[in-house]
Structures are given as structure tokens and as C-alpha cells.
Amino acid sequence: MLAPTEDGDGVTRPAWAPREVDIDRPSAARVYDYYLGGSHNFAVDREMARQAIADWPDLPRIMQGNRAFMRRAVRYCAALGIDQFLDVGSGIPTAGNVHEVARLENPDARVVYVDVDPVAVAHSVALLADDDRTGVVQADFSDVDAVLGDPVTRGILDLGRPVAFLAVALLHFVPDTRAPRDVIGRYRDALAPGSHLVLSHATADGVPERAVDHVALYRRTDTPMSMRPHAEVLRFFDGFSLVEPGLVWFSLWRPDHPVGEGAERLPGYAGVGRRD
Amino acid sequence: MPPPGPPGPVRRAGEPAAPAVAKADPEADPEVASAVVELSAEDDAAVEVLAREWADEVEGTSYVPMGSDELVEYLTEISVDLVGALRTRPARTAAGHDAGRRLVHAHFTGPSTVERTLMLLGARLPELLGEDLREDVLALVGALAAGYATTLRDRTLDEQEAIRRAVIVARHQTEQALHASEARFRAMFYEAAIGIGLGDMQGRIVEVNPALTQMFGYTAQEMRRLTVGELAHPEDLPSVWVLYERLLAGELDNFRIEKRFYRKDGEEIICNLTLSLVRDERGRPSYQVAMLEDVTERHELQSHLEYQAYHDTLTTLPNRALFSDRVDRIFSTTPAGSTRRVGLCFLDLDGFKAVNDSLGHEVGDSMLQAVADRLAEQAADGELVARMGGDEFVVLVENSRGVEQLVDLAERVLAALAEPLELAGQELAVSASIGIVERPVVGGDASELMRAADITLYSAKADGRGRWALHDPHRDEAEITRFALSAAMPTAIEREEFFVLYQPLVSMADHGMRGVEALVRWHHPRLGVLGPGRFIGLAEETGAIVALGHWVLRRACRDARRWYDEFGDDAPFVSVNVAPRQLHELSLLADVEAVLAETGLPARLLQIELTERALTTDEGAPLKTLDGLRALGVRIAIDDFGTGYSSLSYLRTLPVDVIKLDGSFGERLRAEDVSDIVDERIVGTLVDLGHALGMTVCAEGVETSAQAGRLRRLGCDEGQGWLFAAALPREDIGDVLRDPDAPTWPGPRAVDGRATSSAP
Ligand SMILES: C[S@@+](CC[C@H](N)C(=O)[O-])C[C@H]1O[C@@H](n2cnc3c(N)ncnc32)[C@H](O)[C@@H]1O
Numbered sequence A: 001m002l003a004p005t006e007d008g009d010g011v012t013r014p015a016w017a018p019r020e021v022d023i024d025r026p027s028a029a030r031v032y033d034y035y036l037g038g039s040h041n042f043a044v045d046r047e048m049a050r051q052a053i054a055d056w057p058d059l060p061r062i063m064q065g066n067r068a069f070m071r072r073a074v075r076y077c078a079a080l081g082i083d084q085f086l087d088v089g090s091g092i093p094t095a096g097n098v099h100e101v102a103r104l105e106n107p108d109a110r111v112v113y114v115d116v117d118p119v120a121v122a123h124s125v126a127l128l129a130d131d132d133r134t135g136v137v138q139a140d141f142s143d144v145d146a147v148l149g150d151p152v153t154r155g156i157l158d159l160g161r162p163v164a165f166l167a168v169a170l171l172h173f174v175p176d177t178r179a180p181r182d183v184i185g186r187y188r189d190a191l192a193p194g195s196h197l198v199l200s201h202a203t204a205d206g207v208p209e210r211a212v213d214h215v216a217l218y219r220r221t222d223t224p225m226s227m228r229p230h231a232e233v234l235r236f237f238d239g240f241s242l243v244e245p246g247l248v249w250f251s252l253w254r255p256d257h258p259v260g261e262g263a264e265r266l267p268g269y270a271g272v273g274r275r276d
Numbered sequence B: 001m002p003p004p005g006p007p008g009p010v011r012r013a014g015e016p017a018a019p020a021v022a023k024a025d026p027e028a029d030p031e032v033a034s035a036v037v038e039l040s041a042e043d044d045a046a047v048e049v050l051a052r053e054w055a056d057e058v059e060g061t062s063y064v065p066m067g068s069d070e071l072v073e074y075l076t077e078i079s080v081d082l083v084g085a086l087r088t089r090p091a092r093t094a095a096g097h098d099a100g101r102r103l104v105h106a107h108f109t110g111p112s113t114v115e116r117t118l119m120l121l122g123a124r125l126p127e128l129l130g131e132d133l134r135e136d137v138l139a140l141v142g143a144l145a146a147g148y149a150t151t152l153r154d155r156t157l158d159e160q161e162a163i164r165r166a167v168i169v170a171r172h173q174t175e176q177a178l179h180a181s182e183a184r185f186r187a188m189f190y191e192a193a194i195g196i197g198l199g200d201m202q203g204r205i206v207e208v209n210p211a212l213t214q215m216f217g218y219t220a221q222e223m224r225r226l227t228v229g230e231l232a233h234p235e236d237l238p239s240v241w242v243l244y245e246r247l248l249a250g251e252l253d254n255f256r257i258e259k260r261f262y263r264k265d266g267e268e269i270i271c272n273l274t275l276s277l278v279r280d281e282r283g284r285p286s287y288q289v290a291m292l293e294d295v296t297e298r299h300e301l302q303s304h305l306e307y308q309a310y311h312d313t314l315t316t317l318p319n320r321a322l323f324s325d326r327v328d329r330i331f332s333t334t335p336a337g338s339t340r341r342v343g344l345c346f347l348d349l350d351g352f353k354a355v356n357d358s359l360g361h362e363v364g365d366s367m368l369q370a371v372a373d374r375l376a377e378q379a380a381d382g383e384l385v386a387r388m389g390g391d392e393f394v395v396l397v398e399n400s401r402g403v404e405q406l407v408d409l410a411e412r413v414l415a416a417l418a419e420p421l422e423l424a425g426q427e428l429a430v431s432a433s434i435g436i437v438e439r440p441v442v443g444g445d446a447s448e449l450m451r452a453a454d455i456t457l458y459s460a461k462a463d464g465r466g467r468w469a470l471h472d473p474h475r476d477e478a479e480i481t482r483f484a485l486s487a488a489m490p491t492a493i494e495r496e497e498f499f500v501l502y503q504p505l506v507s508m509a510d511h512g513m514r515g516v517e518a519l520v521r522w523h524h525p526r527l528g529v530l531g532p533g534r535f536i537g538l539a540e541e542t543g544a545i546v547a548l549g550h551w552v553l554r555r556a557c558r559d560a561r562r563w564y565d566e567f568g569d570d571a572p573f574v575s576v577n578v579a580p581r582q583l584h585e586l587s588l589l590a591d592v593e594a595v596l597a598e599t600g601l602p603a604r605l606l607q608i609e610l611t612e613r614a615l616t617t618d619e620g621a622p623l624k625t626l627d628g629l630r631a632l633g634v635r636i637a638i639d640d641f642g643t644g645y646s647s648l649s650y651l652r653t654l655p656v657d658v659i660k661l662d663g664s665f666g667e668r669l670r671a672e673d674v675s676d677i678v679d680e681r682i683v684g685t686l687v688d689l690g691h692a693l694g695m696t697v698c699a700e701g702v703e704t705s706a707q708a709g710r711l712r713r714l715g716c717d718e719g720q721g722w723l724f725a726a727a728l729p730r731e732d733i734g735d736v737l738r739d740p741d742a743p744t745w746p747g748p749r750a751v752d753g754r755a756t757s758s759a760p
Helices: A028-035 A043-055 A059-079 A098-106 A118-126 A146-151 A150-157 A178-192 A208-220 A232-235 B030-034 B041-058 B068-087 B094-105 B111-127 B131-192 B210-216 B220-224 B237-250 B296-310 B322-334 B353-358 B361-378 B403-418 B446-463 B474-493 B530-541 B544-570 B580-584 B587-599 B612-617 B619-631 B663-667 B677-692 B706-714 B730-738
Strands: A082-088 A112-115 A136-138 A164-168 A196-201 A269-274 B195-200 B205-208 B254-262 B270-279 B285-294 B339-351 B383-389 B392-397 B421-425 B424-426 B433-441 B469-472 B497-509 B513-524 B529-530 B573-577 B606-611 B635-641 B658-661 B696-701
Touching: A028 A043, A028 A059, A028 A082, A028 A118, A043 A208, A059 A098, A059 A164, A059 A196, A059 A269, A059 B612, A082 A098, A098 A112, A098 B513, A112 A118, A112 A150, A118 A136, A118 B580, A136 A150, A146 A150, A146 A178, A150 B220, A164 B068, A208 B339, B030 B220, B030 B270, B030 B361, B041 B068, B041 B111, B068 B094, B068 B111, B068 B131, B094 B111, B111 B131, B111 B433, B131 B424, B131 B619, B195 B210, B195 B403, B205 B220, B210 B220, B210 B270, B210 B285, B237 B254, B254 B573, B296 B322, B322 B383, B322 B392, B322 B446, B339 B403, B353 B361, B361 B383, B361 B403, B361 B635, B392 B403, B403 B433, B403 B469, B424 B433, B433 B446, B446 B469, B474 B530, B474 B544, B497 B544, B497 B730, B513 B530, B513 B544, B529 B573, B530 B544, B530 B706, B544 B573, B544 B587, B544 B730, B580 B606, B580 B619, B587 B606, B587 B619, B606 B612, B612 B635, B658 B677, B663 B677, B677 B696, B677 B706
Parallel strands: A082 A112, A082 A164, A112 A136, A164 A196, B433 B469, B513 B573, B573 B606, B606 B635, B635 B658, B658 B696
Antiparallel strands: A196 A269, B195 B205, B195 B285, B254 B270, B270 B285, B339 B392, B339 B433, B383 B392, B421 B424, B497 B513, B513 B529
């Protein structure tokens, strides 16, 4: 599905060679911003996003569904008393960011945002400059030591206490060649008991043709996509106990109101697991 | 979150449940915020209906961070303000502007959100509040559109500016990171201990690092004027340049070789060279990178170590390892049909141990060095001189022209060594024995060659000093047995494989037994009983004689003590042979004393027999030992007298009690009629001389009664030989003593298959 050479350049690119800031290529973060109605994007991003929406008109709704799940999950964790959040693949800040949502429950909530996209990170830094209970780290999800060892992370989070670890709409940008399950396992081992994994993931389940085109579009970006079936997504929760209702379509995860038919129209799996 | 409020006065802008983003609204019109309008119950109901319909219309048209209840509530607040504005007189239609702004603030940025909002408000507000308000509604909705558009435009511009600024920051950071990494690269290039050079595809050297310039002794500028081709070395294998051509052609991405180079000063260095091809984005070869590691020192060290492994430090000659390698190679590389011959001279210095012992190791070492030099001088091309260890040397002739070449070489070597050496201010004579082996290569092997050389050297030594011996395959068997015996001897002594026989020494007057000579035998587990001729010589060479002699002494003294216990004054004395080597052991005197004490044998019943040679070759220490023995009361006898070179006058100076005339003197006196008067005269003179010095004279090898008669008449006191008795076991001696008048003594007994009367 993915040509290995297109697997970002993170694998072969040595640590000292910085990632290029290339705004002639679409970026997943900015395309996503466009889906959500933001303007933190450029013509290339919009062009790709428009084409994606033309192919698959439900996309904006799917993204909204993902975002809504994240919001409910963050509130769920905060209600459990978790006041530390590590949001990996946080993207470009938009309405309803994790710290804003969390602080509705707990005004002292602390959040570290991590993304590999330098522009998304620079924007996050600018936006959060005055908030000393949030921090931003530019790092690759796979580089567990860089994420957890960054002084910003260390300064804001106390890894001795439970953390909500968010990998929301992230792992479909991490191909199997980079062993995302092992990486999650390493985060799991580093997190204190009582921590939670908040995860959502794109899937081709139920929409195979659409997904093929969609994946093809993302080869234009630095972060091509890997859709995964339910069983594979479930394996990311190895070592976590899934909370009710388990790994389900976005909109079925603890909805505010009972949801009628058609949850599968917004394909994408969501779940929250607890590290015991 | 509370559901939309009950009918009644509503003012919800300050309520905590408002969506986070919309919560603080700095641009809120203070006029609007302060204008609290009381709504009627009907209007409240209208607000509720409107907000619900509105929420239904727009849900999902934009991403807003709200749940559906929050959405309804947010729209209810706006609806309250809109209805309130319409109820104000004159209608405050500008409130529409604020509503549009609030929609954008809540992130209702989707185009269909505003479309559906305008349609809904335009249609439903007049229906709910009264058709008379249609004009006002139109104005209100227009204001909402304007407020929405203005705010969205601002928001869009802000976001665009924010993201562009983010790009600039990110680029700046990337540049800084690039800068840092370039600096790191530069540092790596300049500080690297390994030499790095960059060349273009024409072979011109473009860039070099300091390590490389140091390695080659050129400045960077000078190096940049060079081409790769100019770094060729005459010893480069052609394959090196083939690899290079293939790399330039793009057929090879890199290769690694060891290569010699010349420095600017002409000195040679050896480098591990890794050459890599660098391609451009399209995969075309664009330049070459060379990495060089100077391994000259490592090479030198290695050859030094190799030299050490294969050379003897004292003499600098090749050592055994190198020699063995060469020999192995000769046998492994010579093809089956070859007529090639190999030869070697195996050489060992005579009496080297004595030099070491008496003059010290330093002189010994100098002697070995001097000998090594002389050997090296004699070796021609194709002849390898090596030191095998100790005082053993070898000259290997890898392609022998025949035995003559080897014999010639051996003689040259012996001649070269015949010149005395000038060492430590004195002239020292040195001699060597050489074993020569010469044979075809095919059909043999290295270990067999070495064994033959060993054996042959051994024979040469047995032949005497300063000789060479040529390998004789027939001699091997005997030699091998000798080796086996000498190797087995120490354990054989421990295991008591030796035993002692006693040959009576009788009075010539009455043939009564006066004493016995102890004669040692070896009951070898495989070879049977061996006489002393088979092993005494070996024991002397190996030094085992000391232990063996001591064992015999104790055995003999114990047996003699038993006879003494049984026969008292009639008991025979026992005569024990002592080898020259034992005589030189400082402990001999003490040993004898200890054995006498241990066995309780009176000293006068012990006689020590020495060969004439043992007494004459050395002075000093042995004489002292002899004096000591005599002081104990032990008698000293000279064995085999007359075979040595000692002058008769010398005899008088020796502390000796008995002379035993060698059997050869008596030989010609054996026959019935003896014509040679000379022999009789000589024996007579010796007897007289002995007597004149107060010594007892004993004749060995008495075999006939005629002989015995003559010897008695010539004055011999004692006799020994088959005529009287062969060597007998201890028990037989007892029997004889108990019954001295028995008709015959147990006759010549073939205990070892060959009765002997000879010493020891
Ligand atoms: C679709 S966005 C998700 C944003 C946010 N988590 C959400 O769900 O609303 C995915 C983000 O993941 C980031 N991303 C992709 N691969 C990543 C990686 N290997 N490490 C860190 N971030 C990555 C992208 O840059 C992008 O910003």
C-alpha cells in the first residue's frame, strides 16, 4: 500500500538533519485544519482537501466525529481526576483544544502537545506562549525517549502520576514498518498505573473503495496513511483495559445522547484504555 | 449543563456553561451587553423553538467544540439577543452584527451554516414574532450576514497570518538546526582522526581534511592540485584501479582496500582506504568520497610481532616455529611426482651445560650468539639456519643436491666451530655434534624427518664430541629403544623394576668368599630382564644414574646387613659401583653415611667401586669425597684398572684400597699354555705396585683354573669370574655361606640370558 521510500523520511534521516519546511507539499496537519473549517492552511493543502472531500463528502463530518470523541474522552479522563495530558500528534490548534476541554472539568489541567510537523509546532508554541501549564514538543511519536525525555515534557508532566496519553487520529500516519504497537508498548511501560490511552484511528472497514483513494491522496504528504481494521487497532490496547464501550465507531463512544442508526457512516474507531 | 431555561426573563451570556472559546468575548458590544430586555412568556417560547430549529439546521455543518445540548444553549443565547433586539423600539437591528460575530467565534465557519442560518431566521422570526417585524428581521439578518462575513474575514486573515508566521518560525528553526548540523559536519570533517577527501568525477581532489593533509604531508592547497591517479603506488595491484574505474562508471557504490601511498617526503604509508560514490538526486554519480586510515604503524607492529614470533631473541636466528613452518611447507607444496630432496644438519653443542654451570649464563649466552653467527656465515642461499632451543641448532637445505652437499655443510660447520671463541676475555673451545638427514621429499613427512634428525644427532653424540653422523635407518630401532628406555627409567626406579645380583669376590688362596659385587638388572615389563649395558649409559646421560645408584646402594647395604646379622664376622663385604656422575654429587658422602646409619651395616663391609676414568679426569671435589668415605671406614676400589690413561705413578696419590685389574689383562693368561711372557710381567708389575702401596689386588674375569693358578702365583689377592661364580640372587649367596663346602657353587646362571662378570 505504501511505497517504503515514501514512509516519511524519519527512518533514514539522521537526527542532525532537520526536517525541511516544505509548504509546497500538503501537510496532514493543515489539511485536517481545513476539514475542520480552519484557515491555517495553504493552497496546496486546500487543493488536496477539496479533492478529498469531493471524493468523500462525509470527510468533514468524520473529522468532526473524531474531534467530538476526543472532547468526550478528555472530559471523561478529567472527570476521573486525571489532570495531566500528553497529546501526541496534536496537530494545529483549533477550537476546542485539549487544555481548553480539560480545564472545563479541572482548571489546573496540564497538557503537553507533541507533533512532528514543524509548522504545527511553531504555531502551537506561539499560541500557548503565555500558558505555563501547557508545553509543546517537536518530536516523532516513535522516538519515545525524545517525547518523554524532552525538558518541556519533564517540566510540565509528572510521569510518576497518571497521565492521559492521547494518540487521536495519529496512528494511521505510522506505518507497520515503524512498529507502532511496540512504540505504544514503550509509552505504556513508562506511564504510571492509572494512566489512560485515548486513541482513535482511521479505518477502511465498511468503506474499502473510498479509503483506497483517500490513502492515495495522502501519499502527497510527509505522513502517508495506513488504515487498519478493527482487530489491528484493538491490539494497540495490549496491556490496557478498555473502558466501556470498548473500541467502537467514534460516535458510539459514550455519546451525550443516544445515537440512532448510521454510526458507521463516520468510519473510524475510538477507544479509551486504562493502564492498571 | 442546565437545559435551555424556562420561560421568563433570560440573560444567559454570563452563565458558566458557555463554550470555552466563546466565553470571553472582548469585542462584545457593551451597549448590547448592558441592555437587559425583559422578554414576554411568548417570546421566551419563541426563542426556545427558534434555538432548537436552528441547532437542527446547523448541526454538523461546521466543526464546533460543543455537544448538542451546548449547541442549543449557545444558539438560545443568541436567539434571546436577536428577539430582544427586535422587541426594542426602534428595533436594534445592529444586534444582528453581533450574532454573526458570535457564530464565527464559536467556529461556525462552514459555508452552509450561514446559509441555513439566514434562511431560517429570515423565515421563522416573522412567523414567530409577528409579520409586522418582517422589515426589521430583514435588516437584522442582513446585519448578521455582515457581522459574520467581517468576523470570518478577520479570522481567516488572522489564521493565515498566524500559519505564515509559524512557517517563518519553523523555517528559521530549521535553518538554525541546519546551521548547527553543518557546523557539526564541518567539525566532524575537520576534527576527524580519519583522513577524508572529496574528489570529482574527473578524479580531481576537491576537498581534504587536516587529518588527510597530515597523513600525506601536503598542504590542503597542494593536495587539491593532485588527481587521484597521482596517488598510485607501484605495488598497487591492477585490481585496485579496476575497482576505481568501476566506481567512477557507477557500477560500484563503494569499495575498501588496503593500499600503499607515498607521502610528499617520499616516505611510504599504508592505509585502509574506503572509496564511496556519491550520487545526485537522480542517481547519477556526482562525486567520490575517500576515507583513509593510516595503518602503517599497525603494520610495523604486526611485522614486528611476526618477527618476534618467528625469531629467537638471543641469537636473532629464525626459531623453531619458523623452521617448522618451512619444513611443513616443503612437504605440503611438493607435488607427488617430484624428485625434490630435502636435507638438514641438526646440531648440538658438546658440553654446553658445563659452560653454563661453570662460567655462568652470560658466557653461555655469548657462546650461543657466537655459534649462531658462525653458523649463519656457513649457510648459503637456500639454507636456513634456526635455533631450535637450548644449544640446539639446525641448518635446513630446502633443495638438497644430495648427501654430499649435507656432509660438506656439516664439515664446514664443524670446522667453523673449531676456532676457539673469544668470550669474556678468554678463549673457549667449542665443539658440536651433528646429525645429518638427507632424503627425497616425496614419501616422507615433517615429523618423520625431525625424528630421524633427532636420532641421528644422538648417534653422533654417542660417537664422541665434534662428530657428524649420517642418518642410518637401521640404527633407528635401537635408538628408539634407547629413547624409550631412558624415558621410562625414572618411573621404573619408583616402581622397583630394578633388582640386584651379587657376584662373589673370592680369596685366590682358598677360593673362600670374601665379598660380593652388587650388579644391577632391570626387569623391564615388556623387554624382560635387561643388563646394565642397556641402561647404565643412558642413566648417566639423563642423570637418572643418581637415583638409580642411590637405590642400588641401599638395596646392597640392606642385603649385606642381613648377611652380617646371620654370619657375623664371616659375612661378605659388599662392593657397590658408583658412576662418575654420582661422585660429583656433593651429597654422595652424606648419602652413604645415611644409608649405613639406616641399615646398620658396619662401614668396613662396604666397598665403593669407581672406574679409573672417574678418578683421573677430575681432581678436587671427588678426592675429598673419597677421603671422607675412607674416613668412615668404607673401602675404595678402582674398577677396570689398566684401561685408563692414568700413569702408574699417579696411582700412589689416590685414596684407594683396592685395585681391580681389568679382565683384559687376564684374558691372555687363560689358556693352558701361555707363551706370552710379557702379559705375565705386566700383571706381575701391577700387583707388585699395588702391594707396595698397601692395596689389595683383585683380578676380574677369571674363567679358567689355569688362569686362576697363574694369577694366584703372580700375587693377586682376590678374584672374580665365572670360574668361581656368576652373579647370584641374594638368597643364593646366603645358601653358599651357610654351606661353604658344597661341591659347586651355583654355576653360571643365565638370569639375564647372558651371564656377566663385568661391572657395574
Ligand atoms: C489528523 S492530525 C490529528 C490532530 C489531533 N490529534 C486530532 O485528532 O484532532 C494528525 C497529526 O499527527 C501528526 N503526525 C503524523 N505522524 C506523526 C508522528 N510520527 N509523530 C508525531 N506526529 C505525527 C501530523 O503532523 C498531524 O498533525
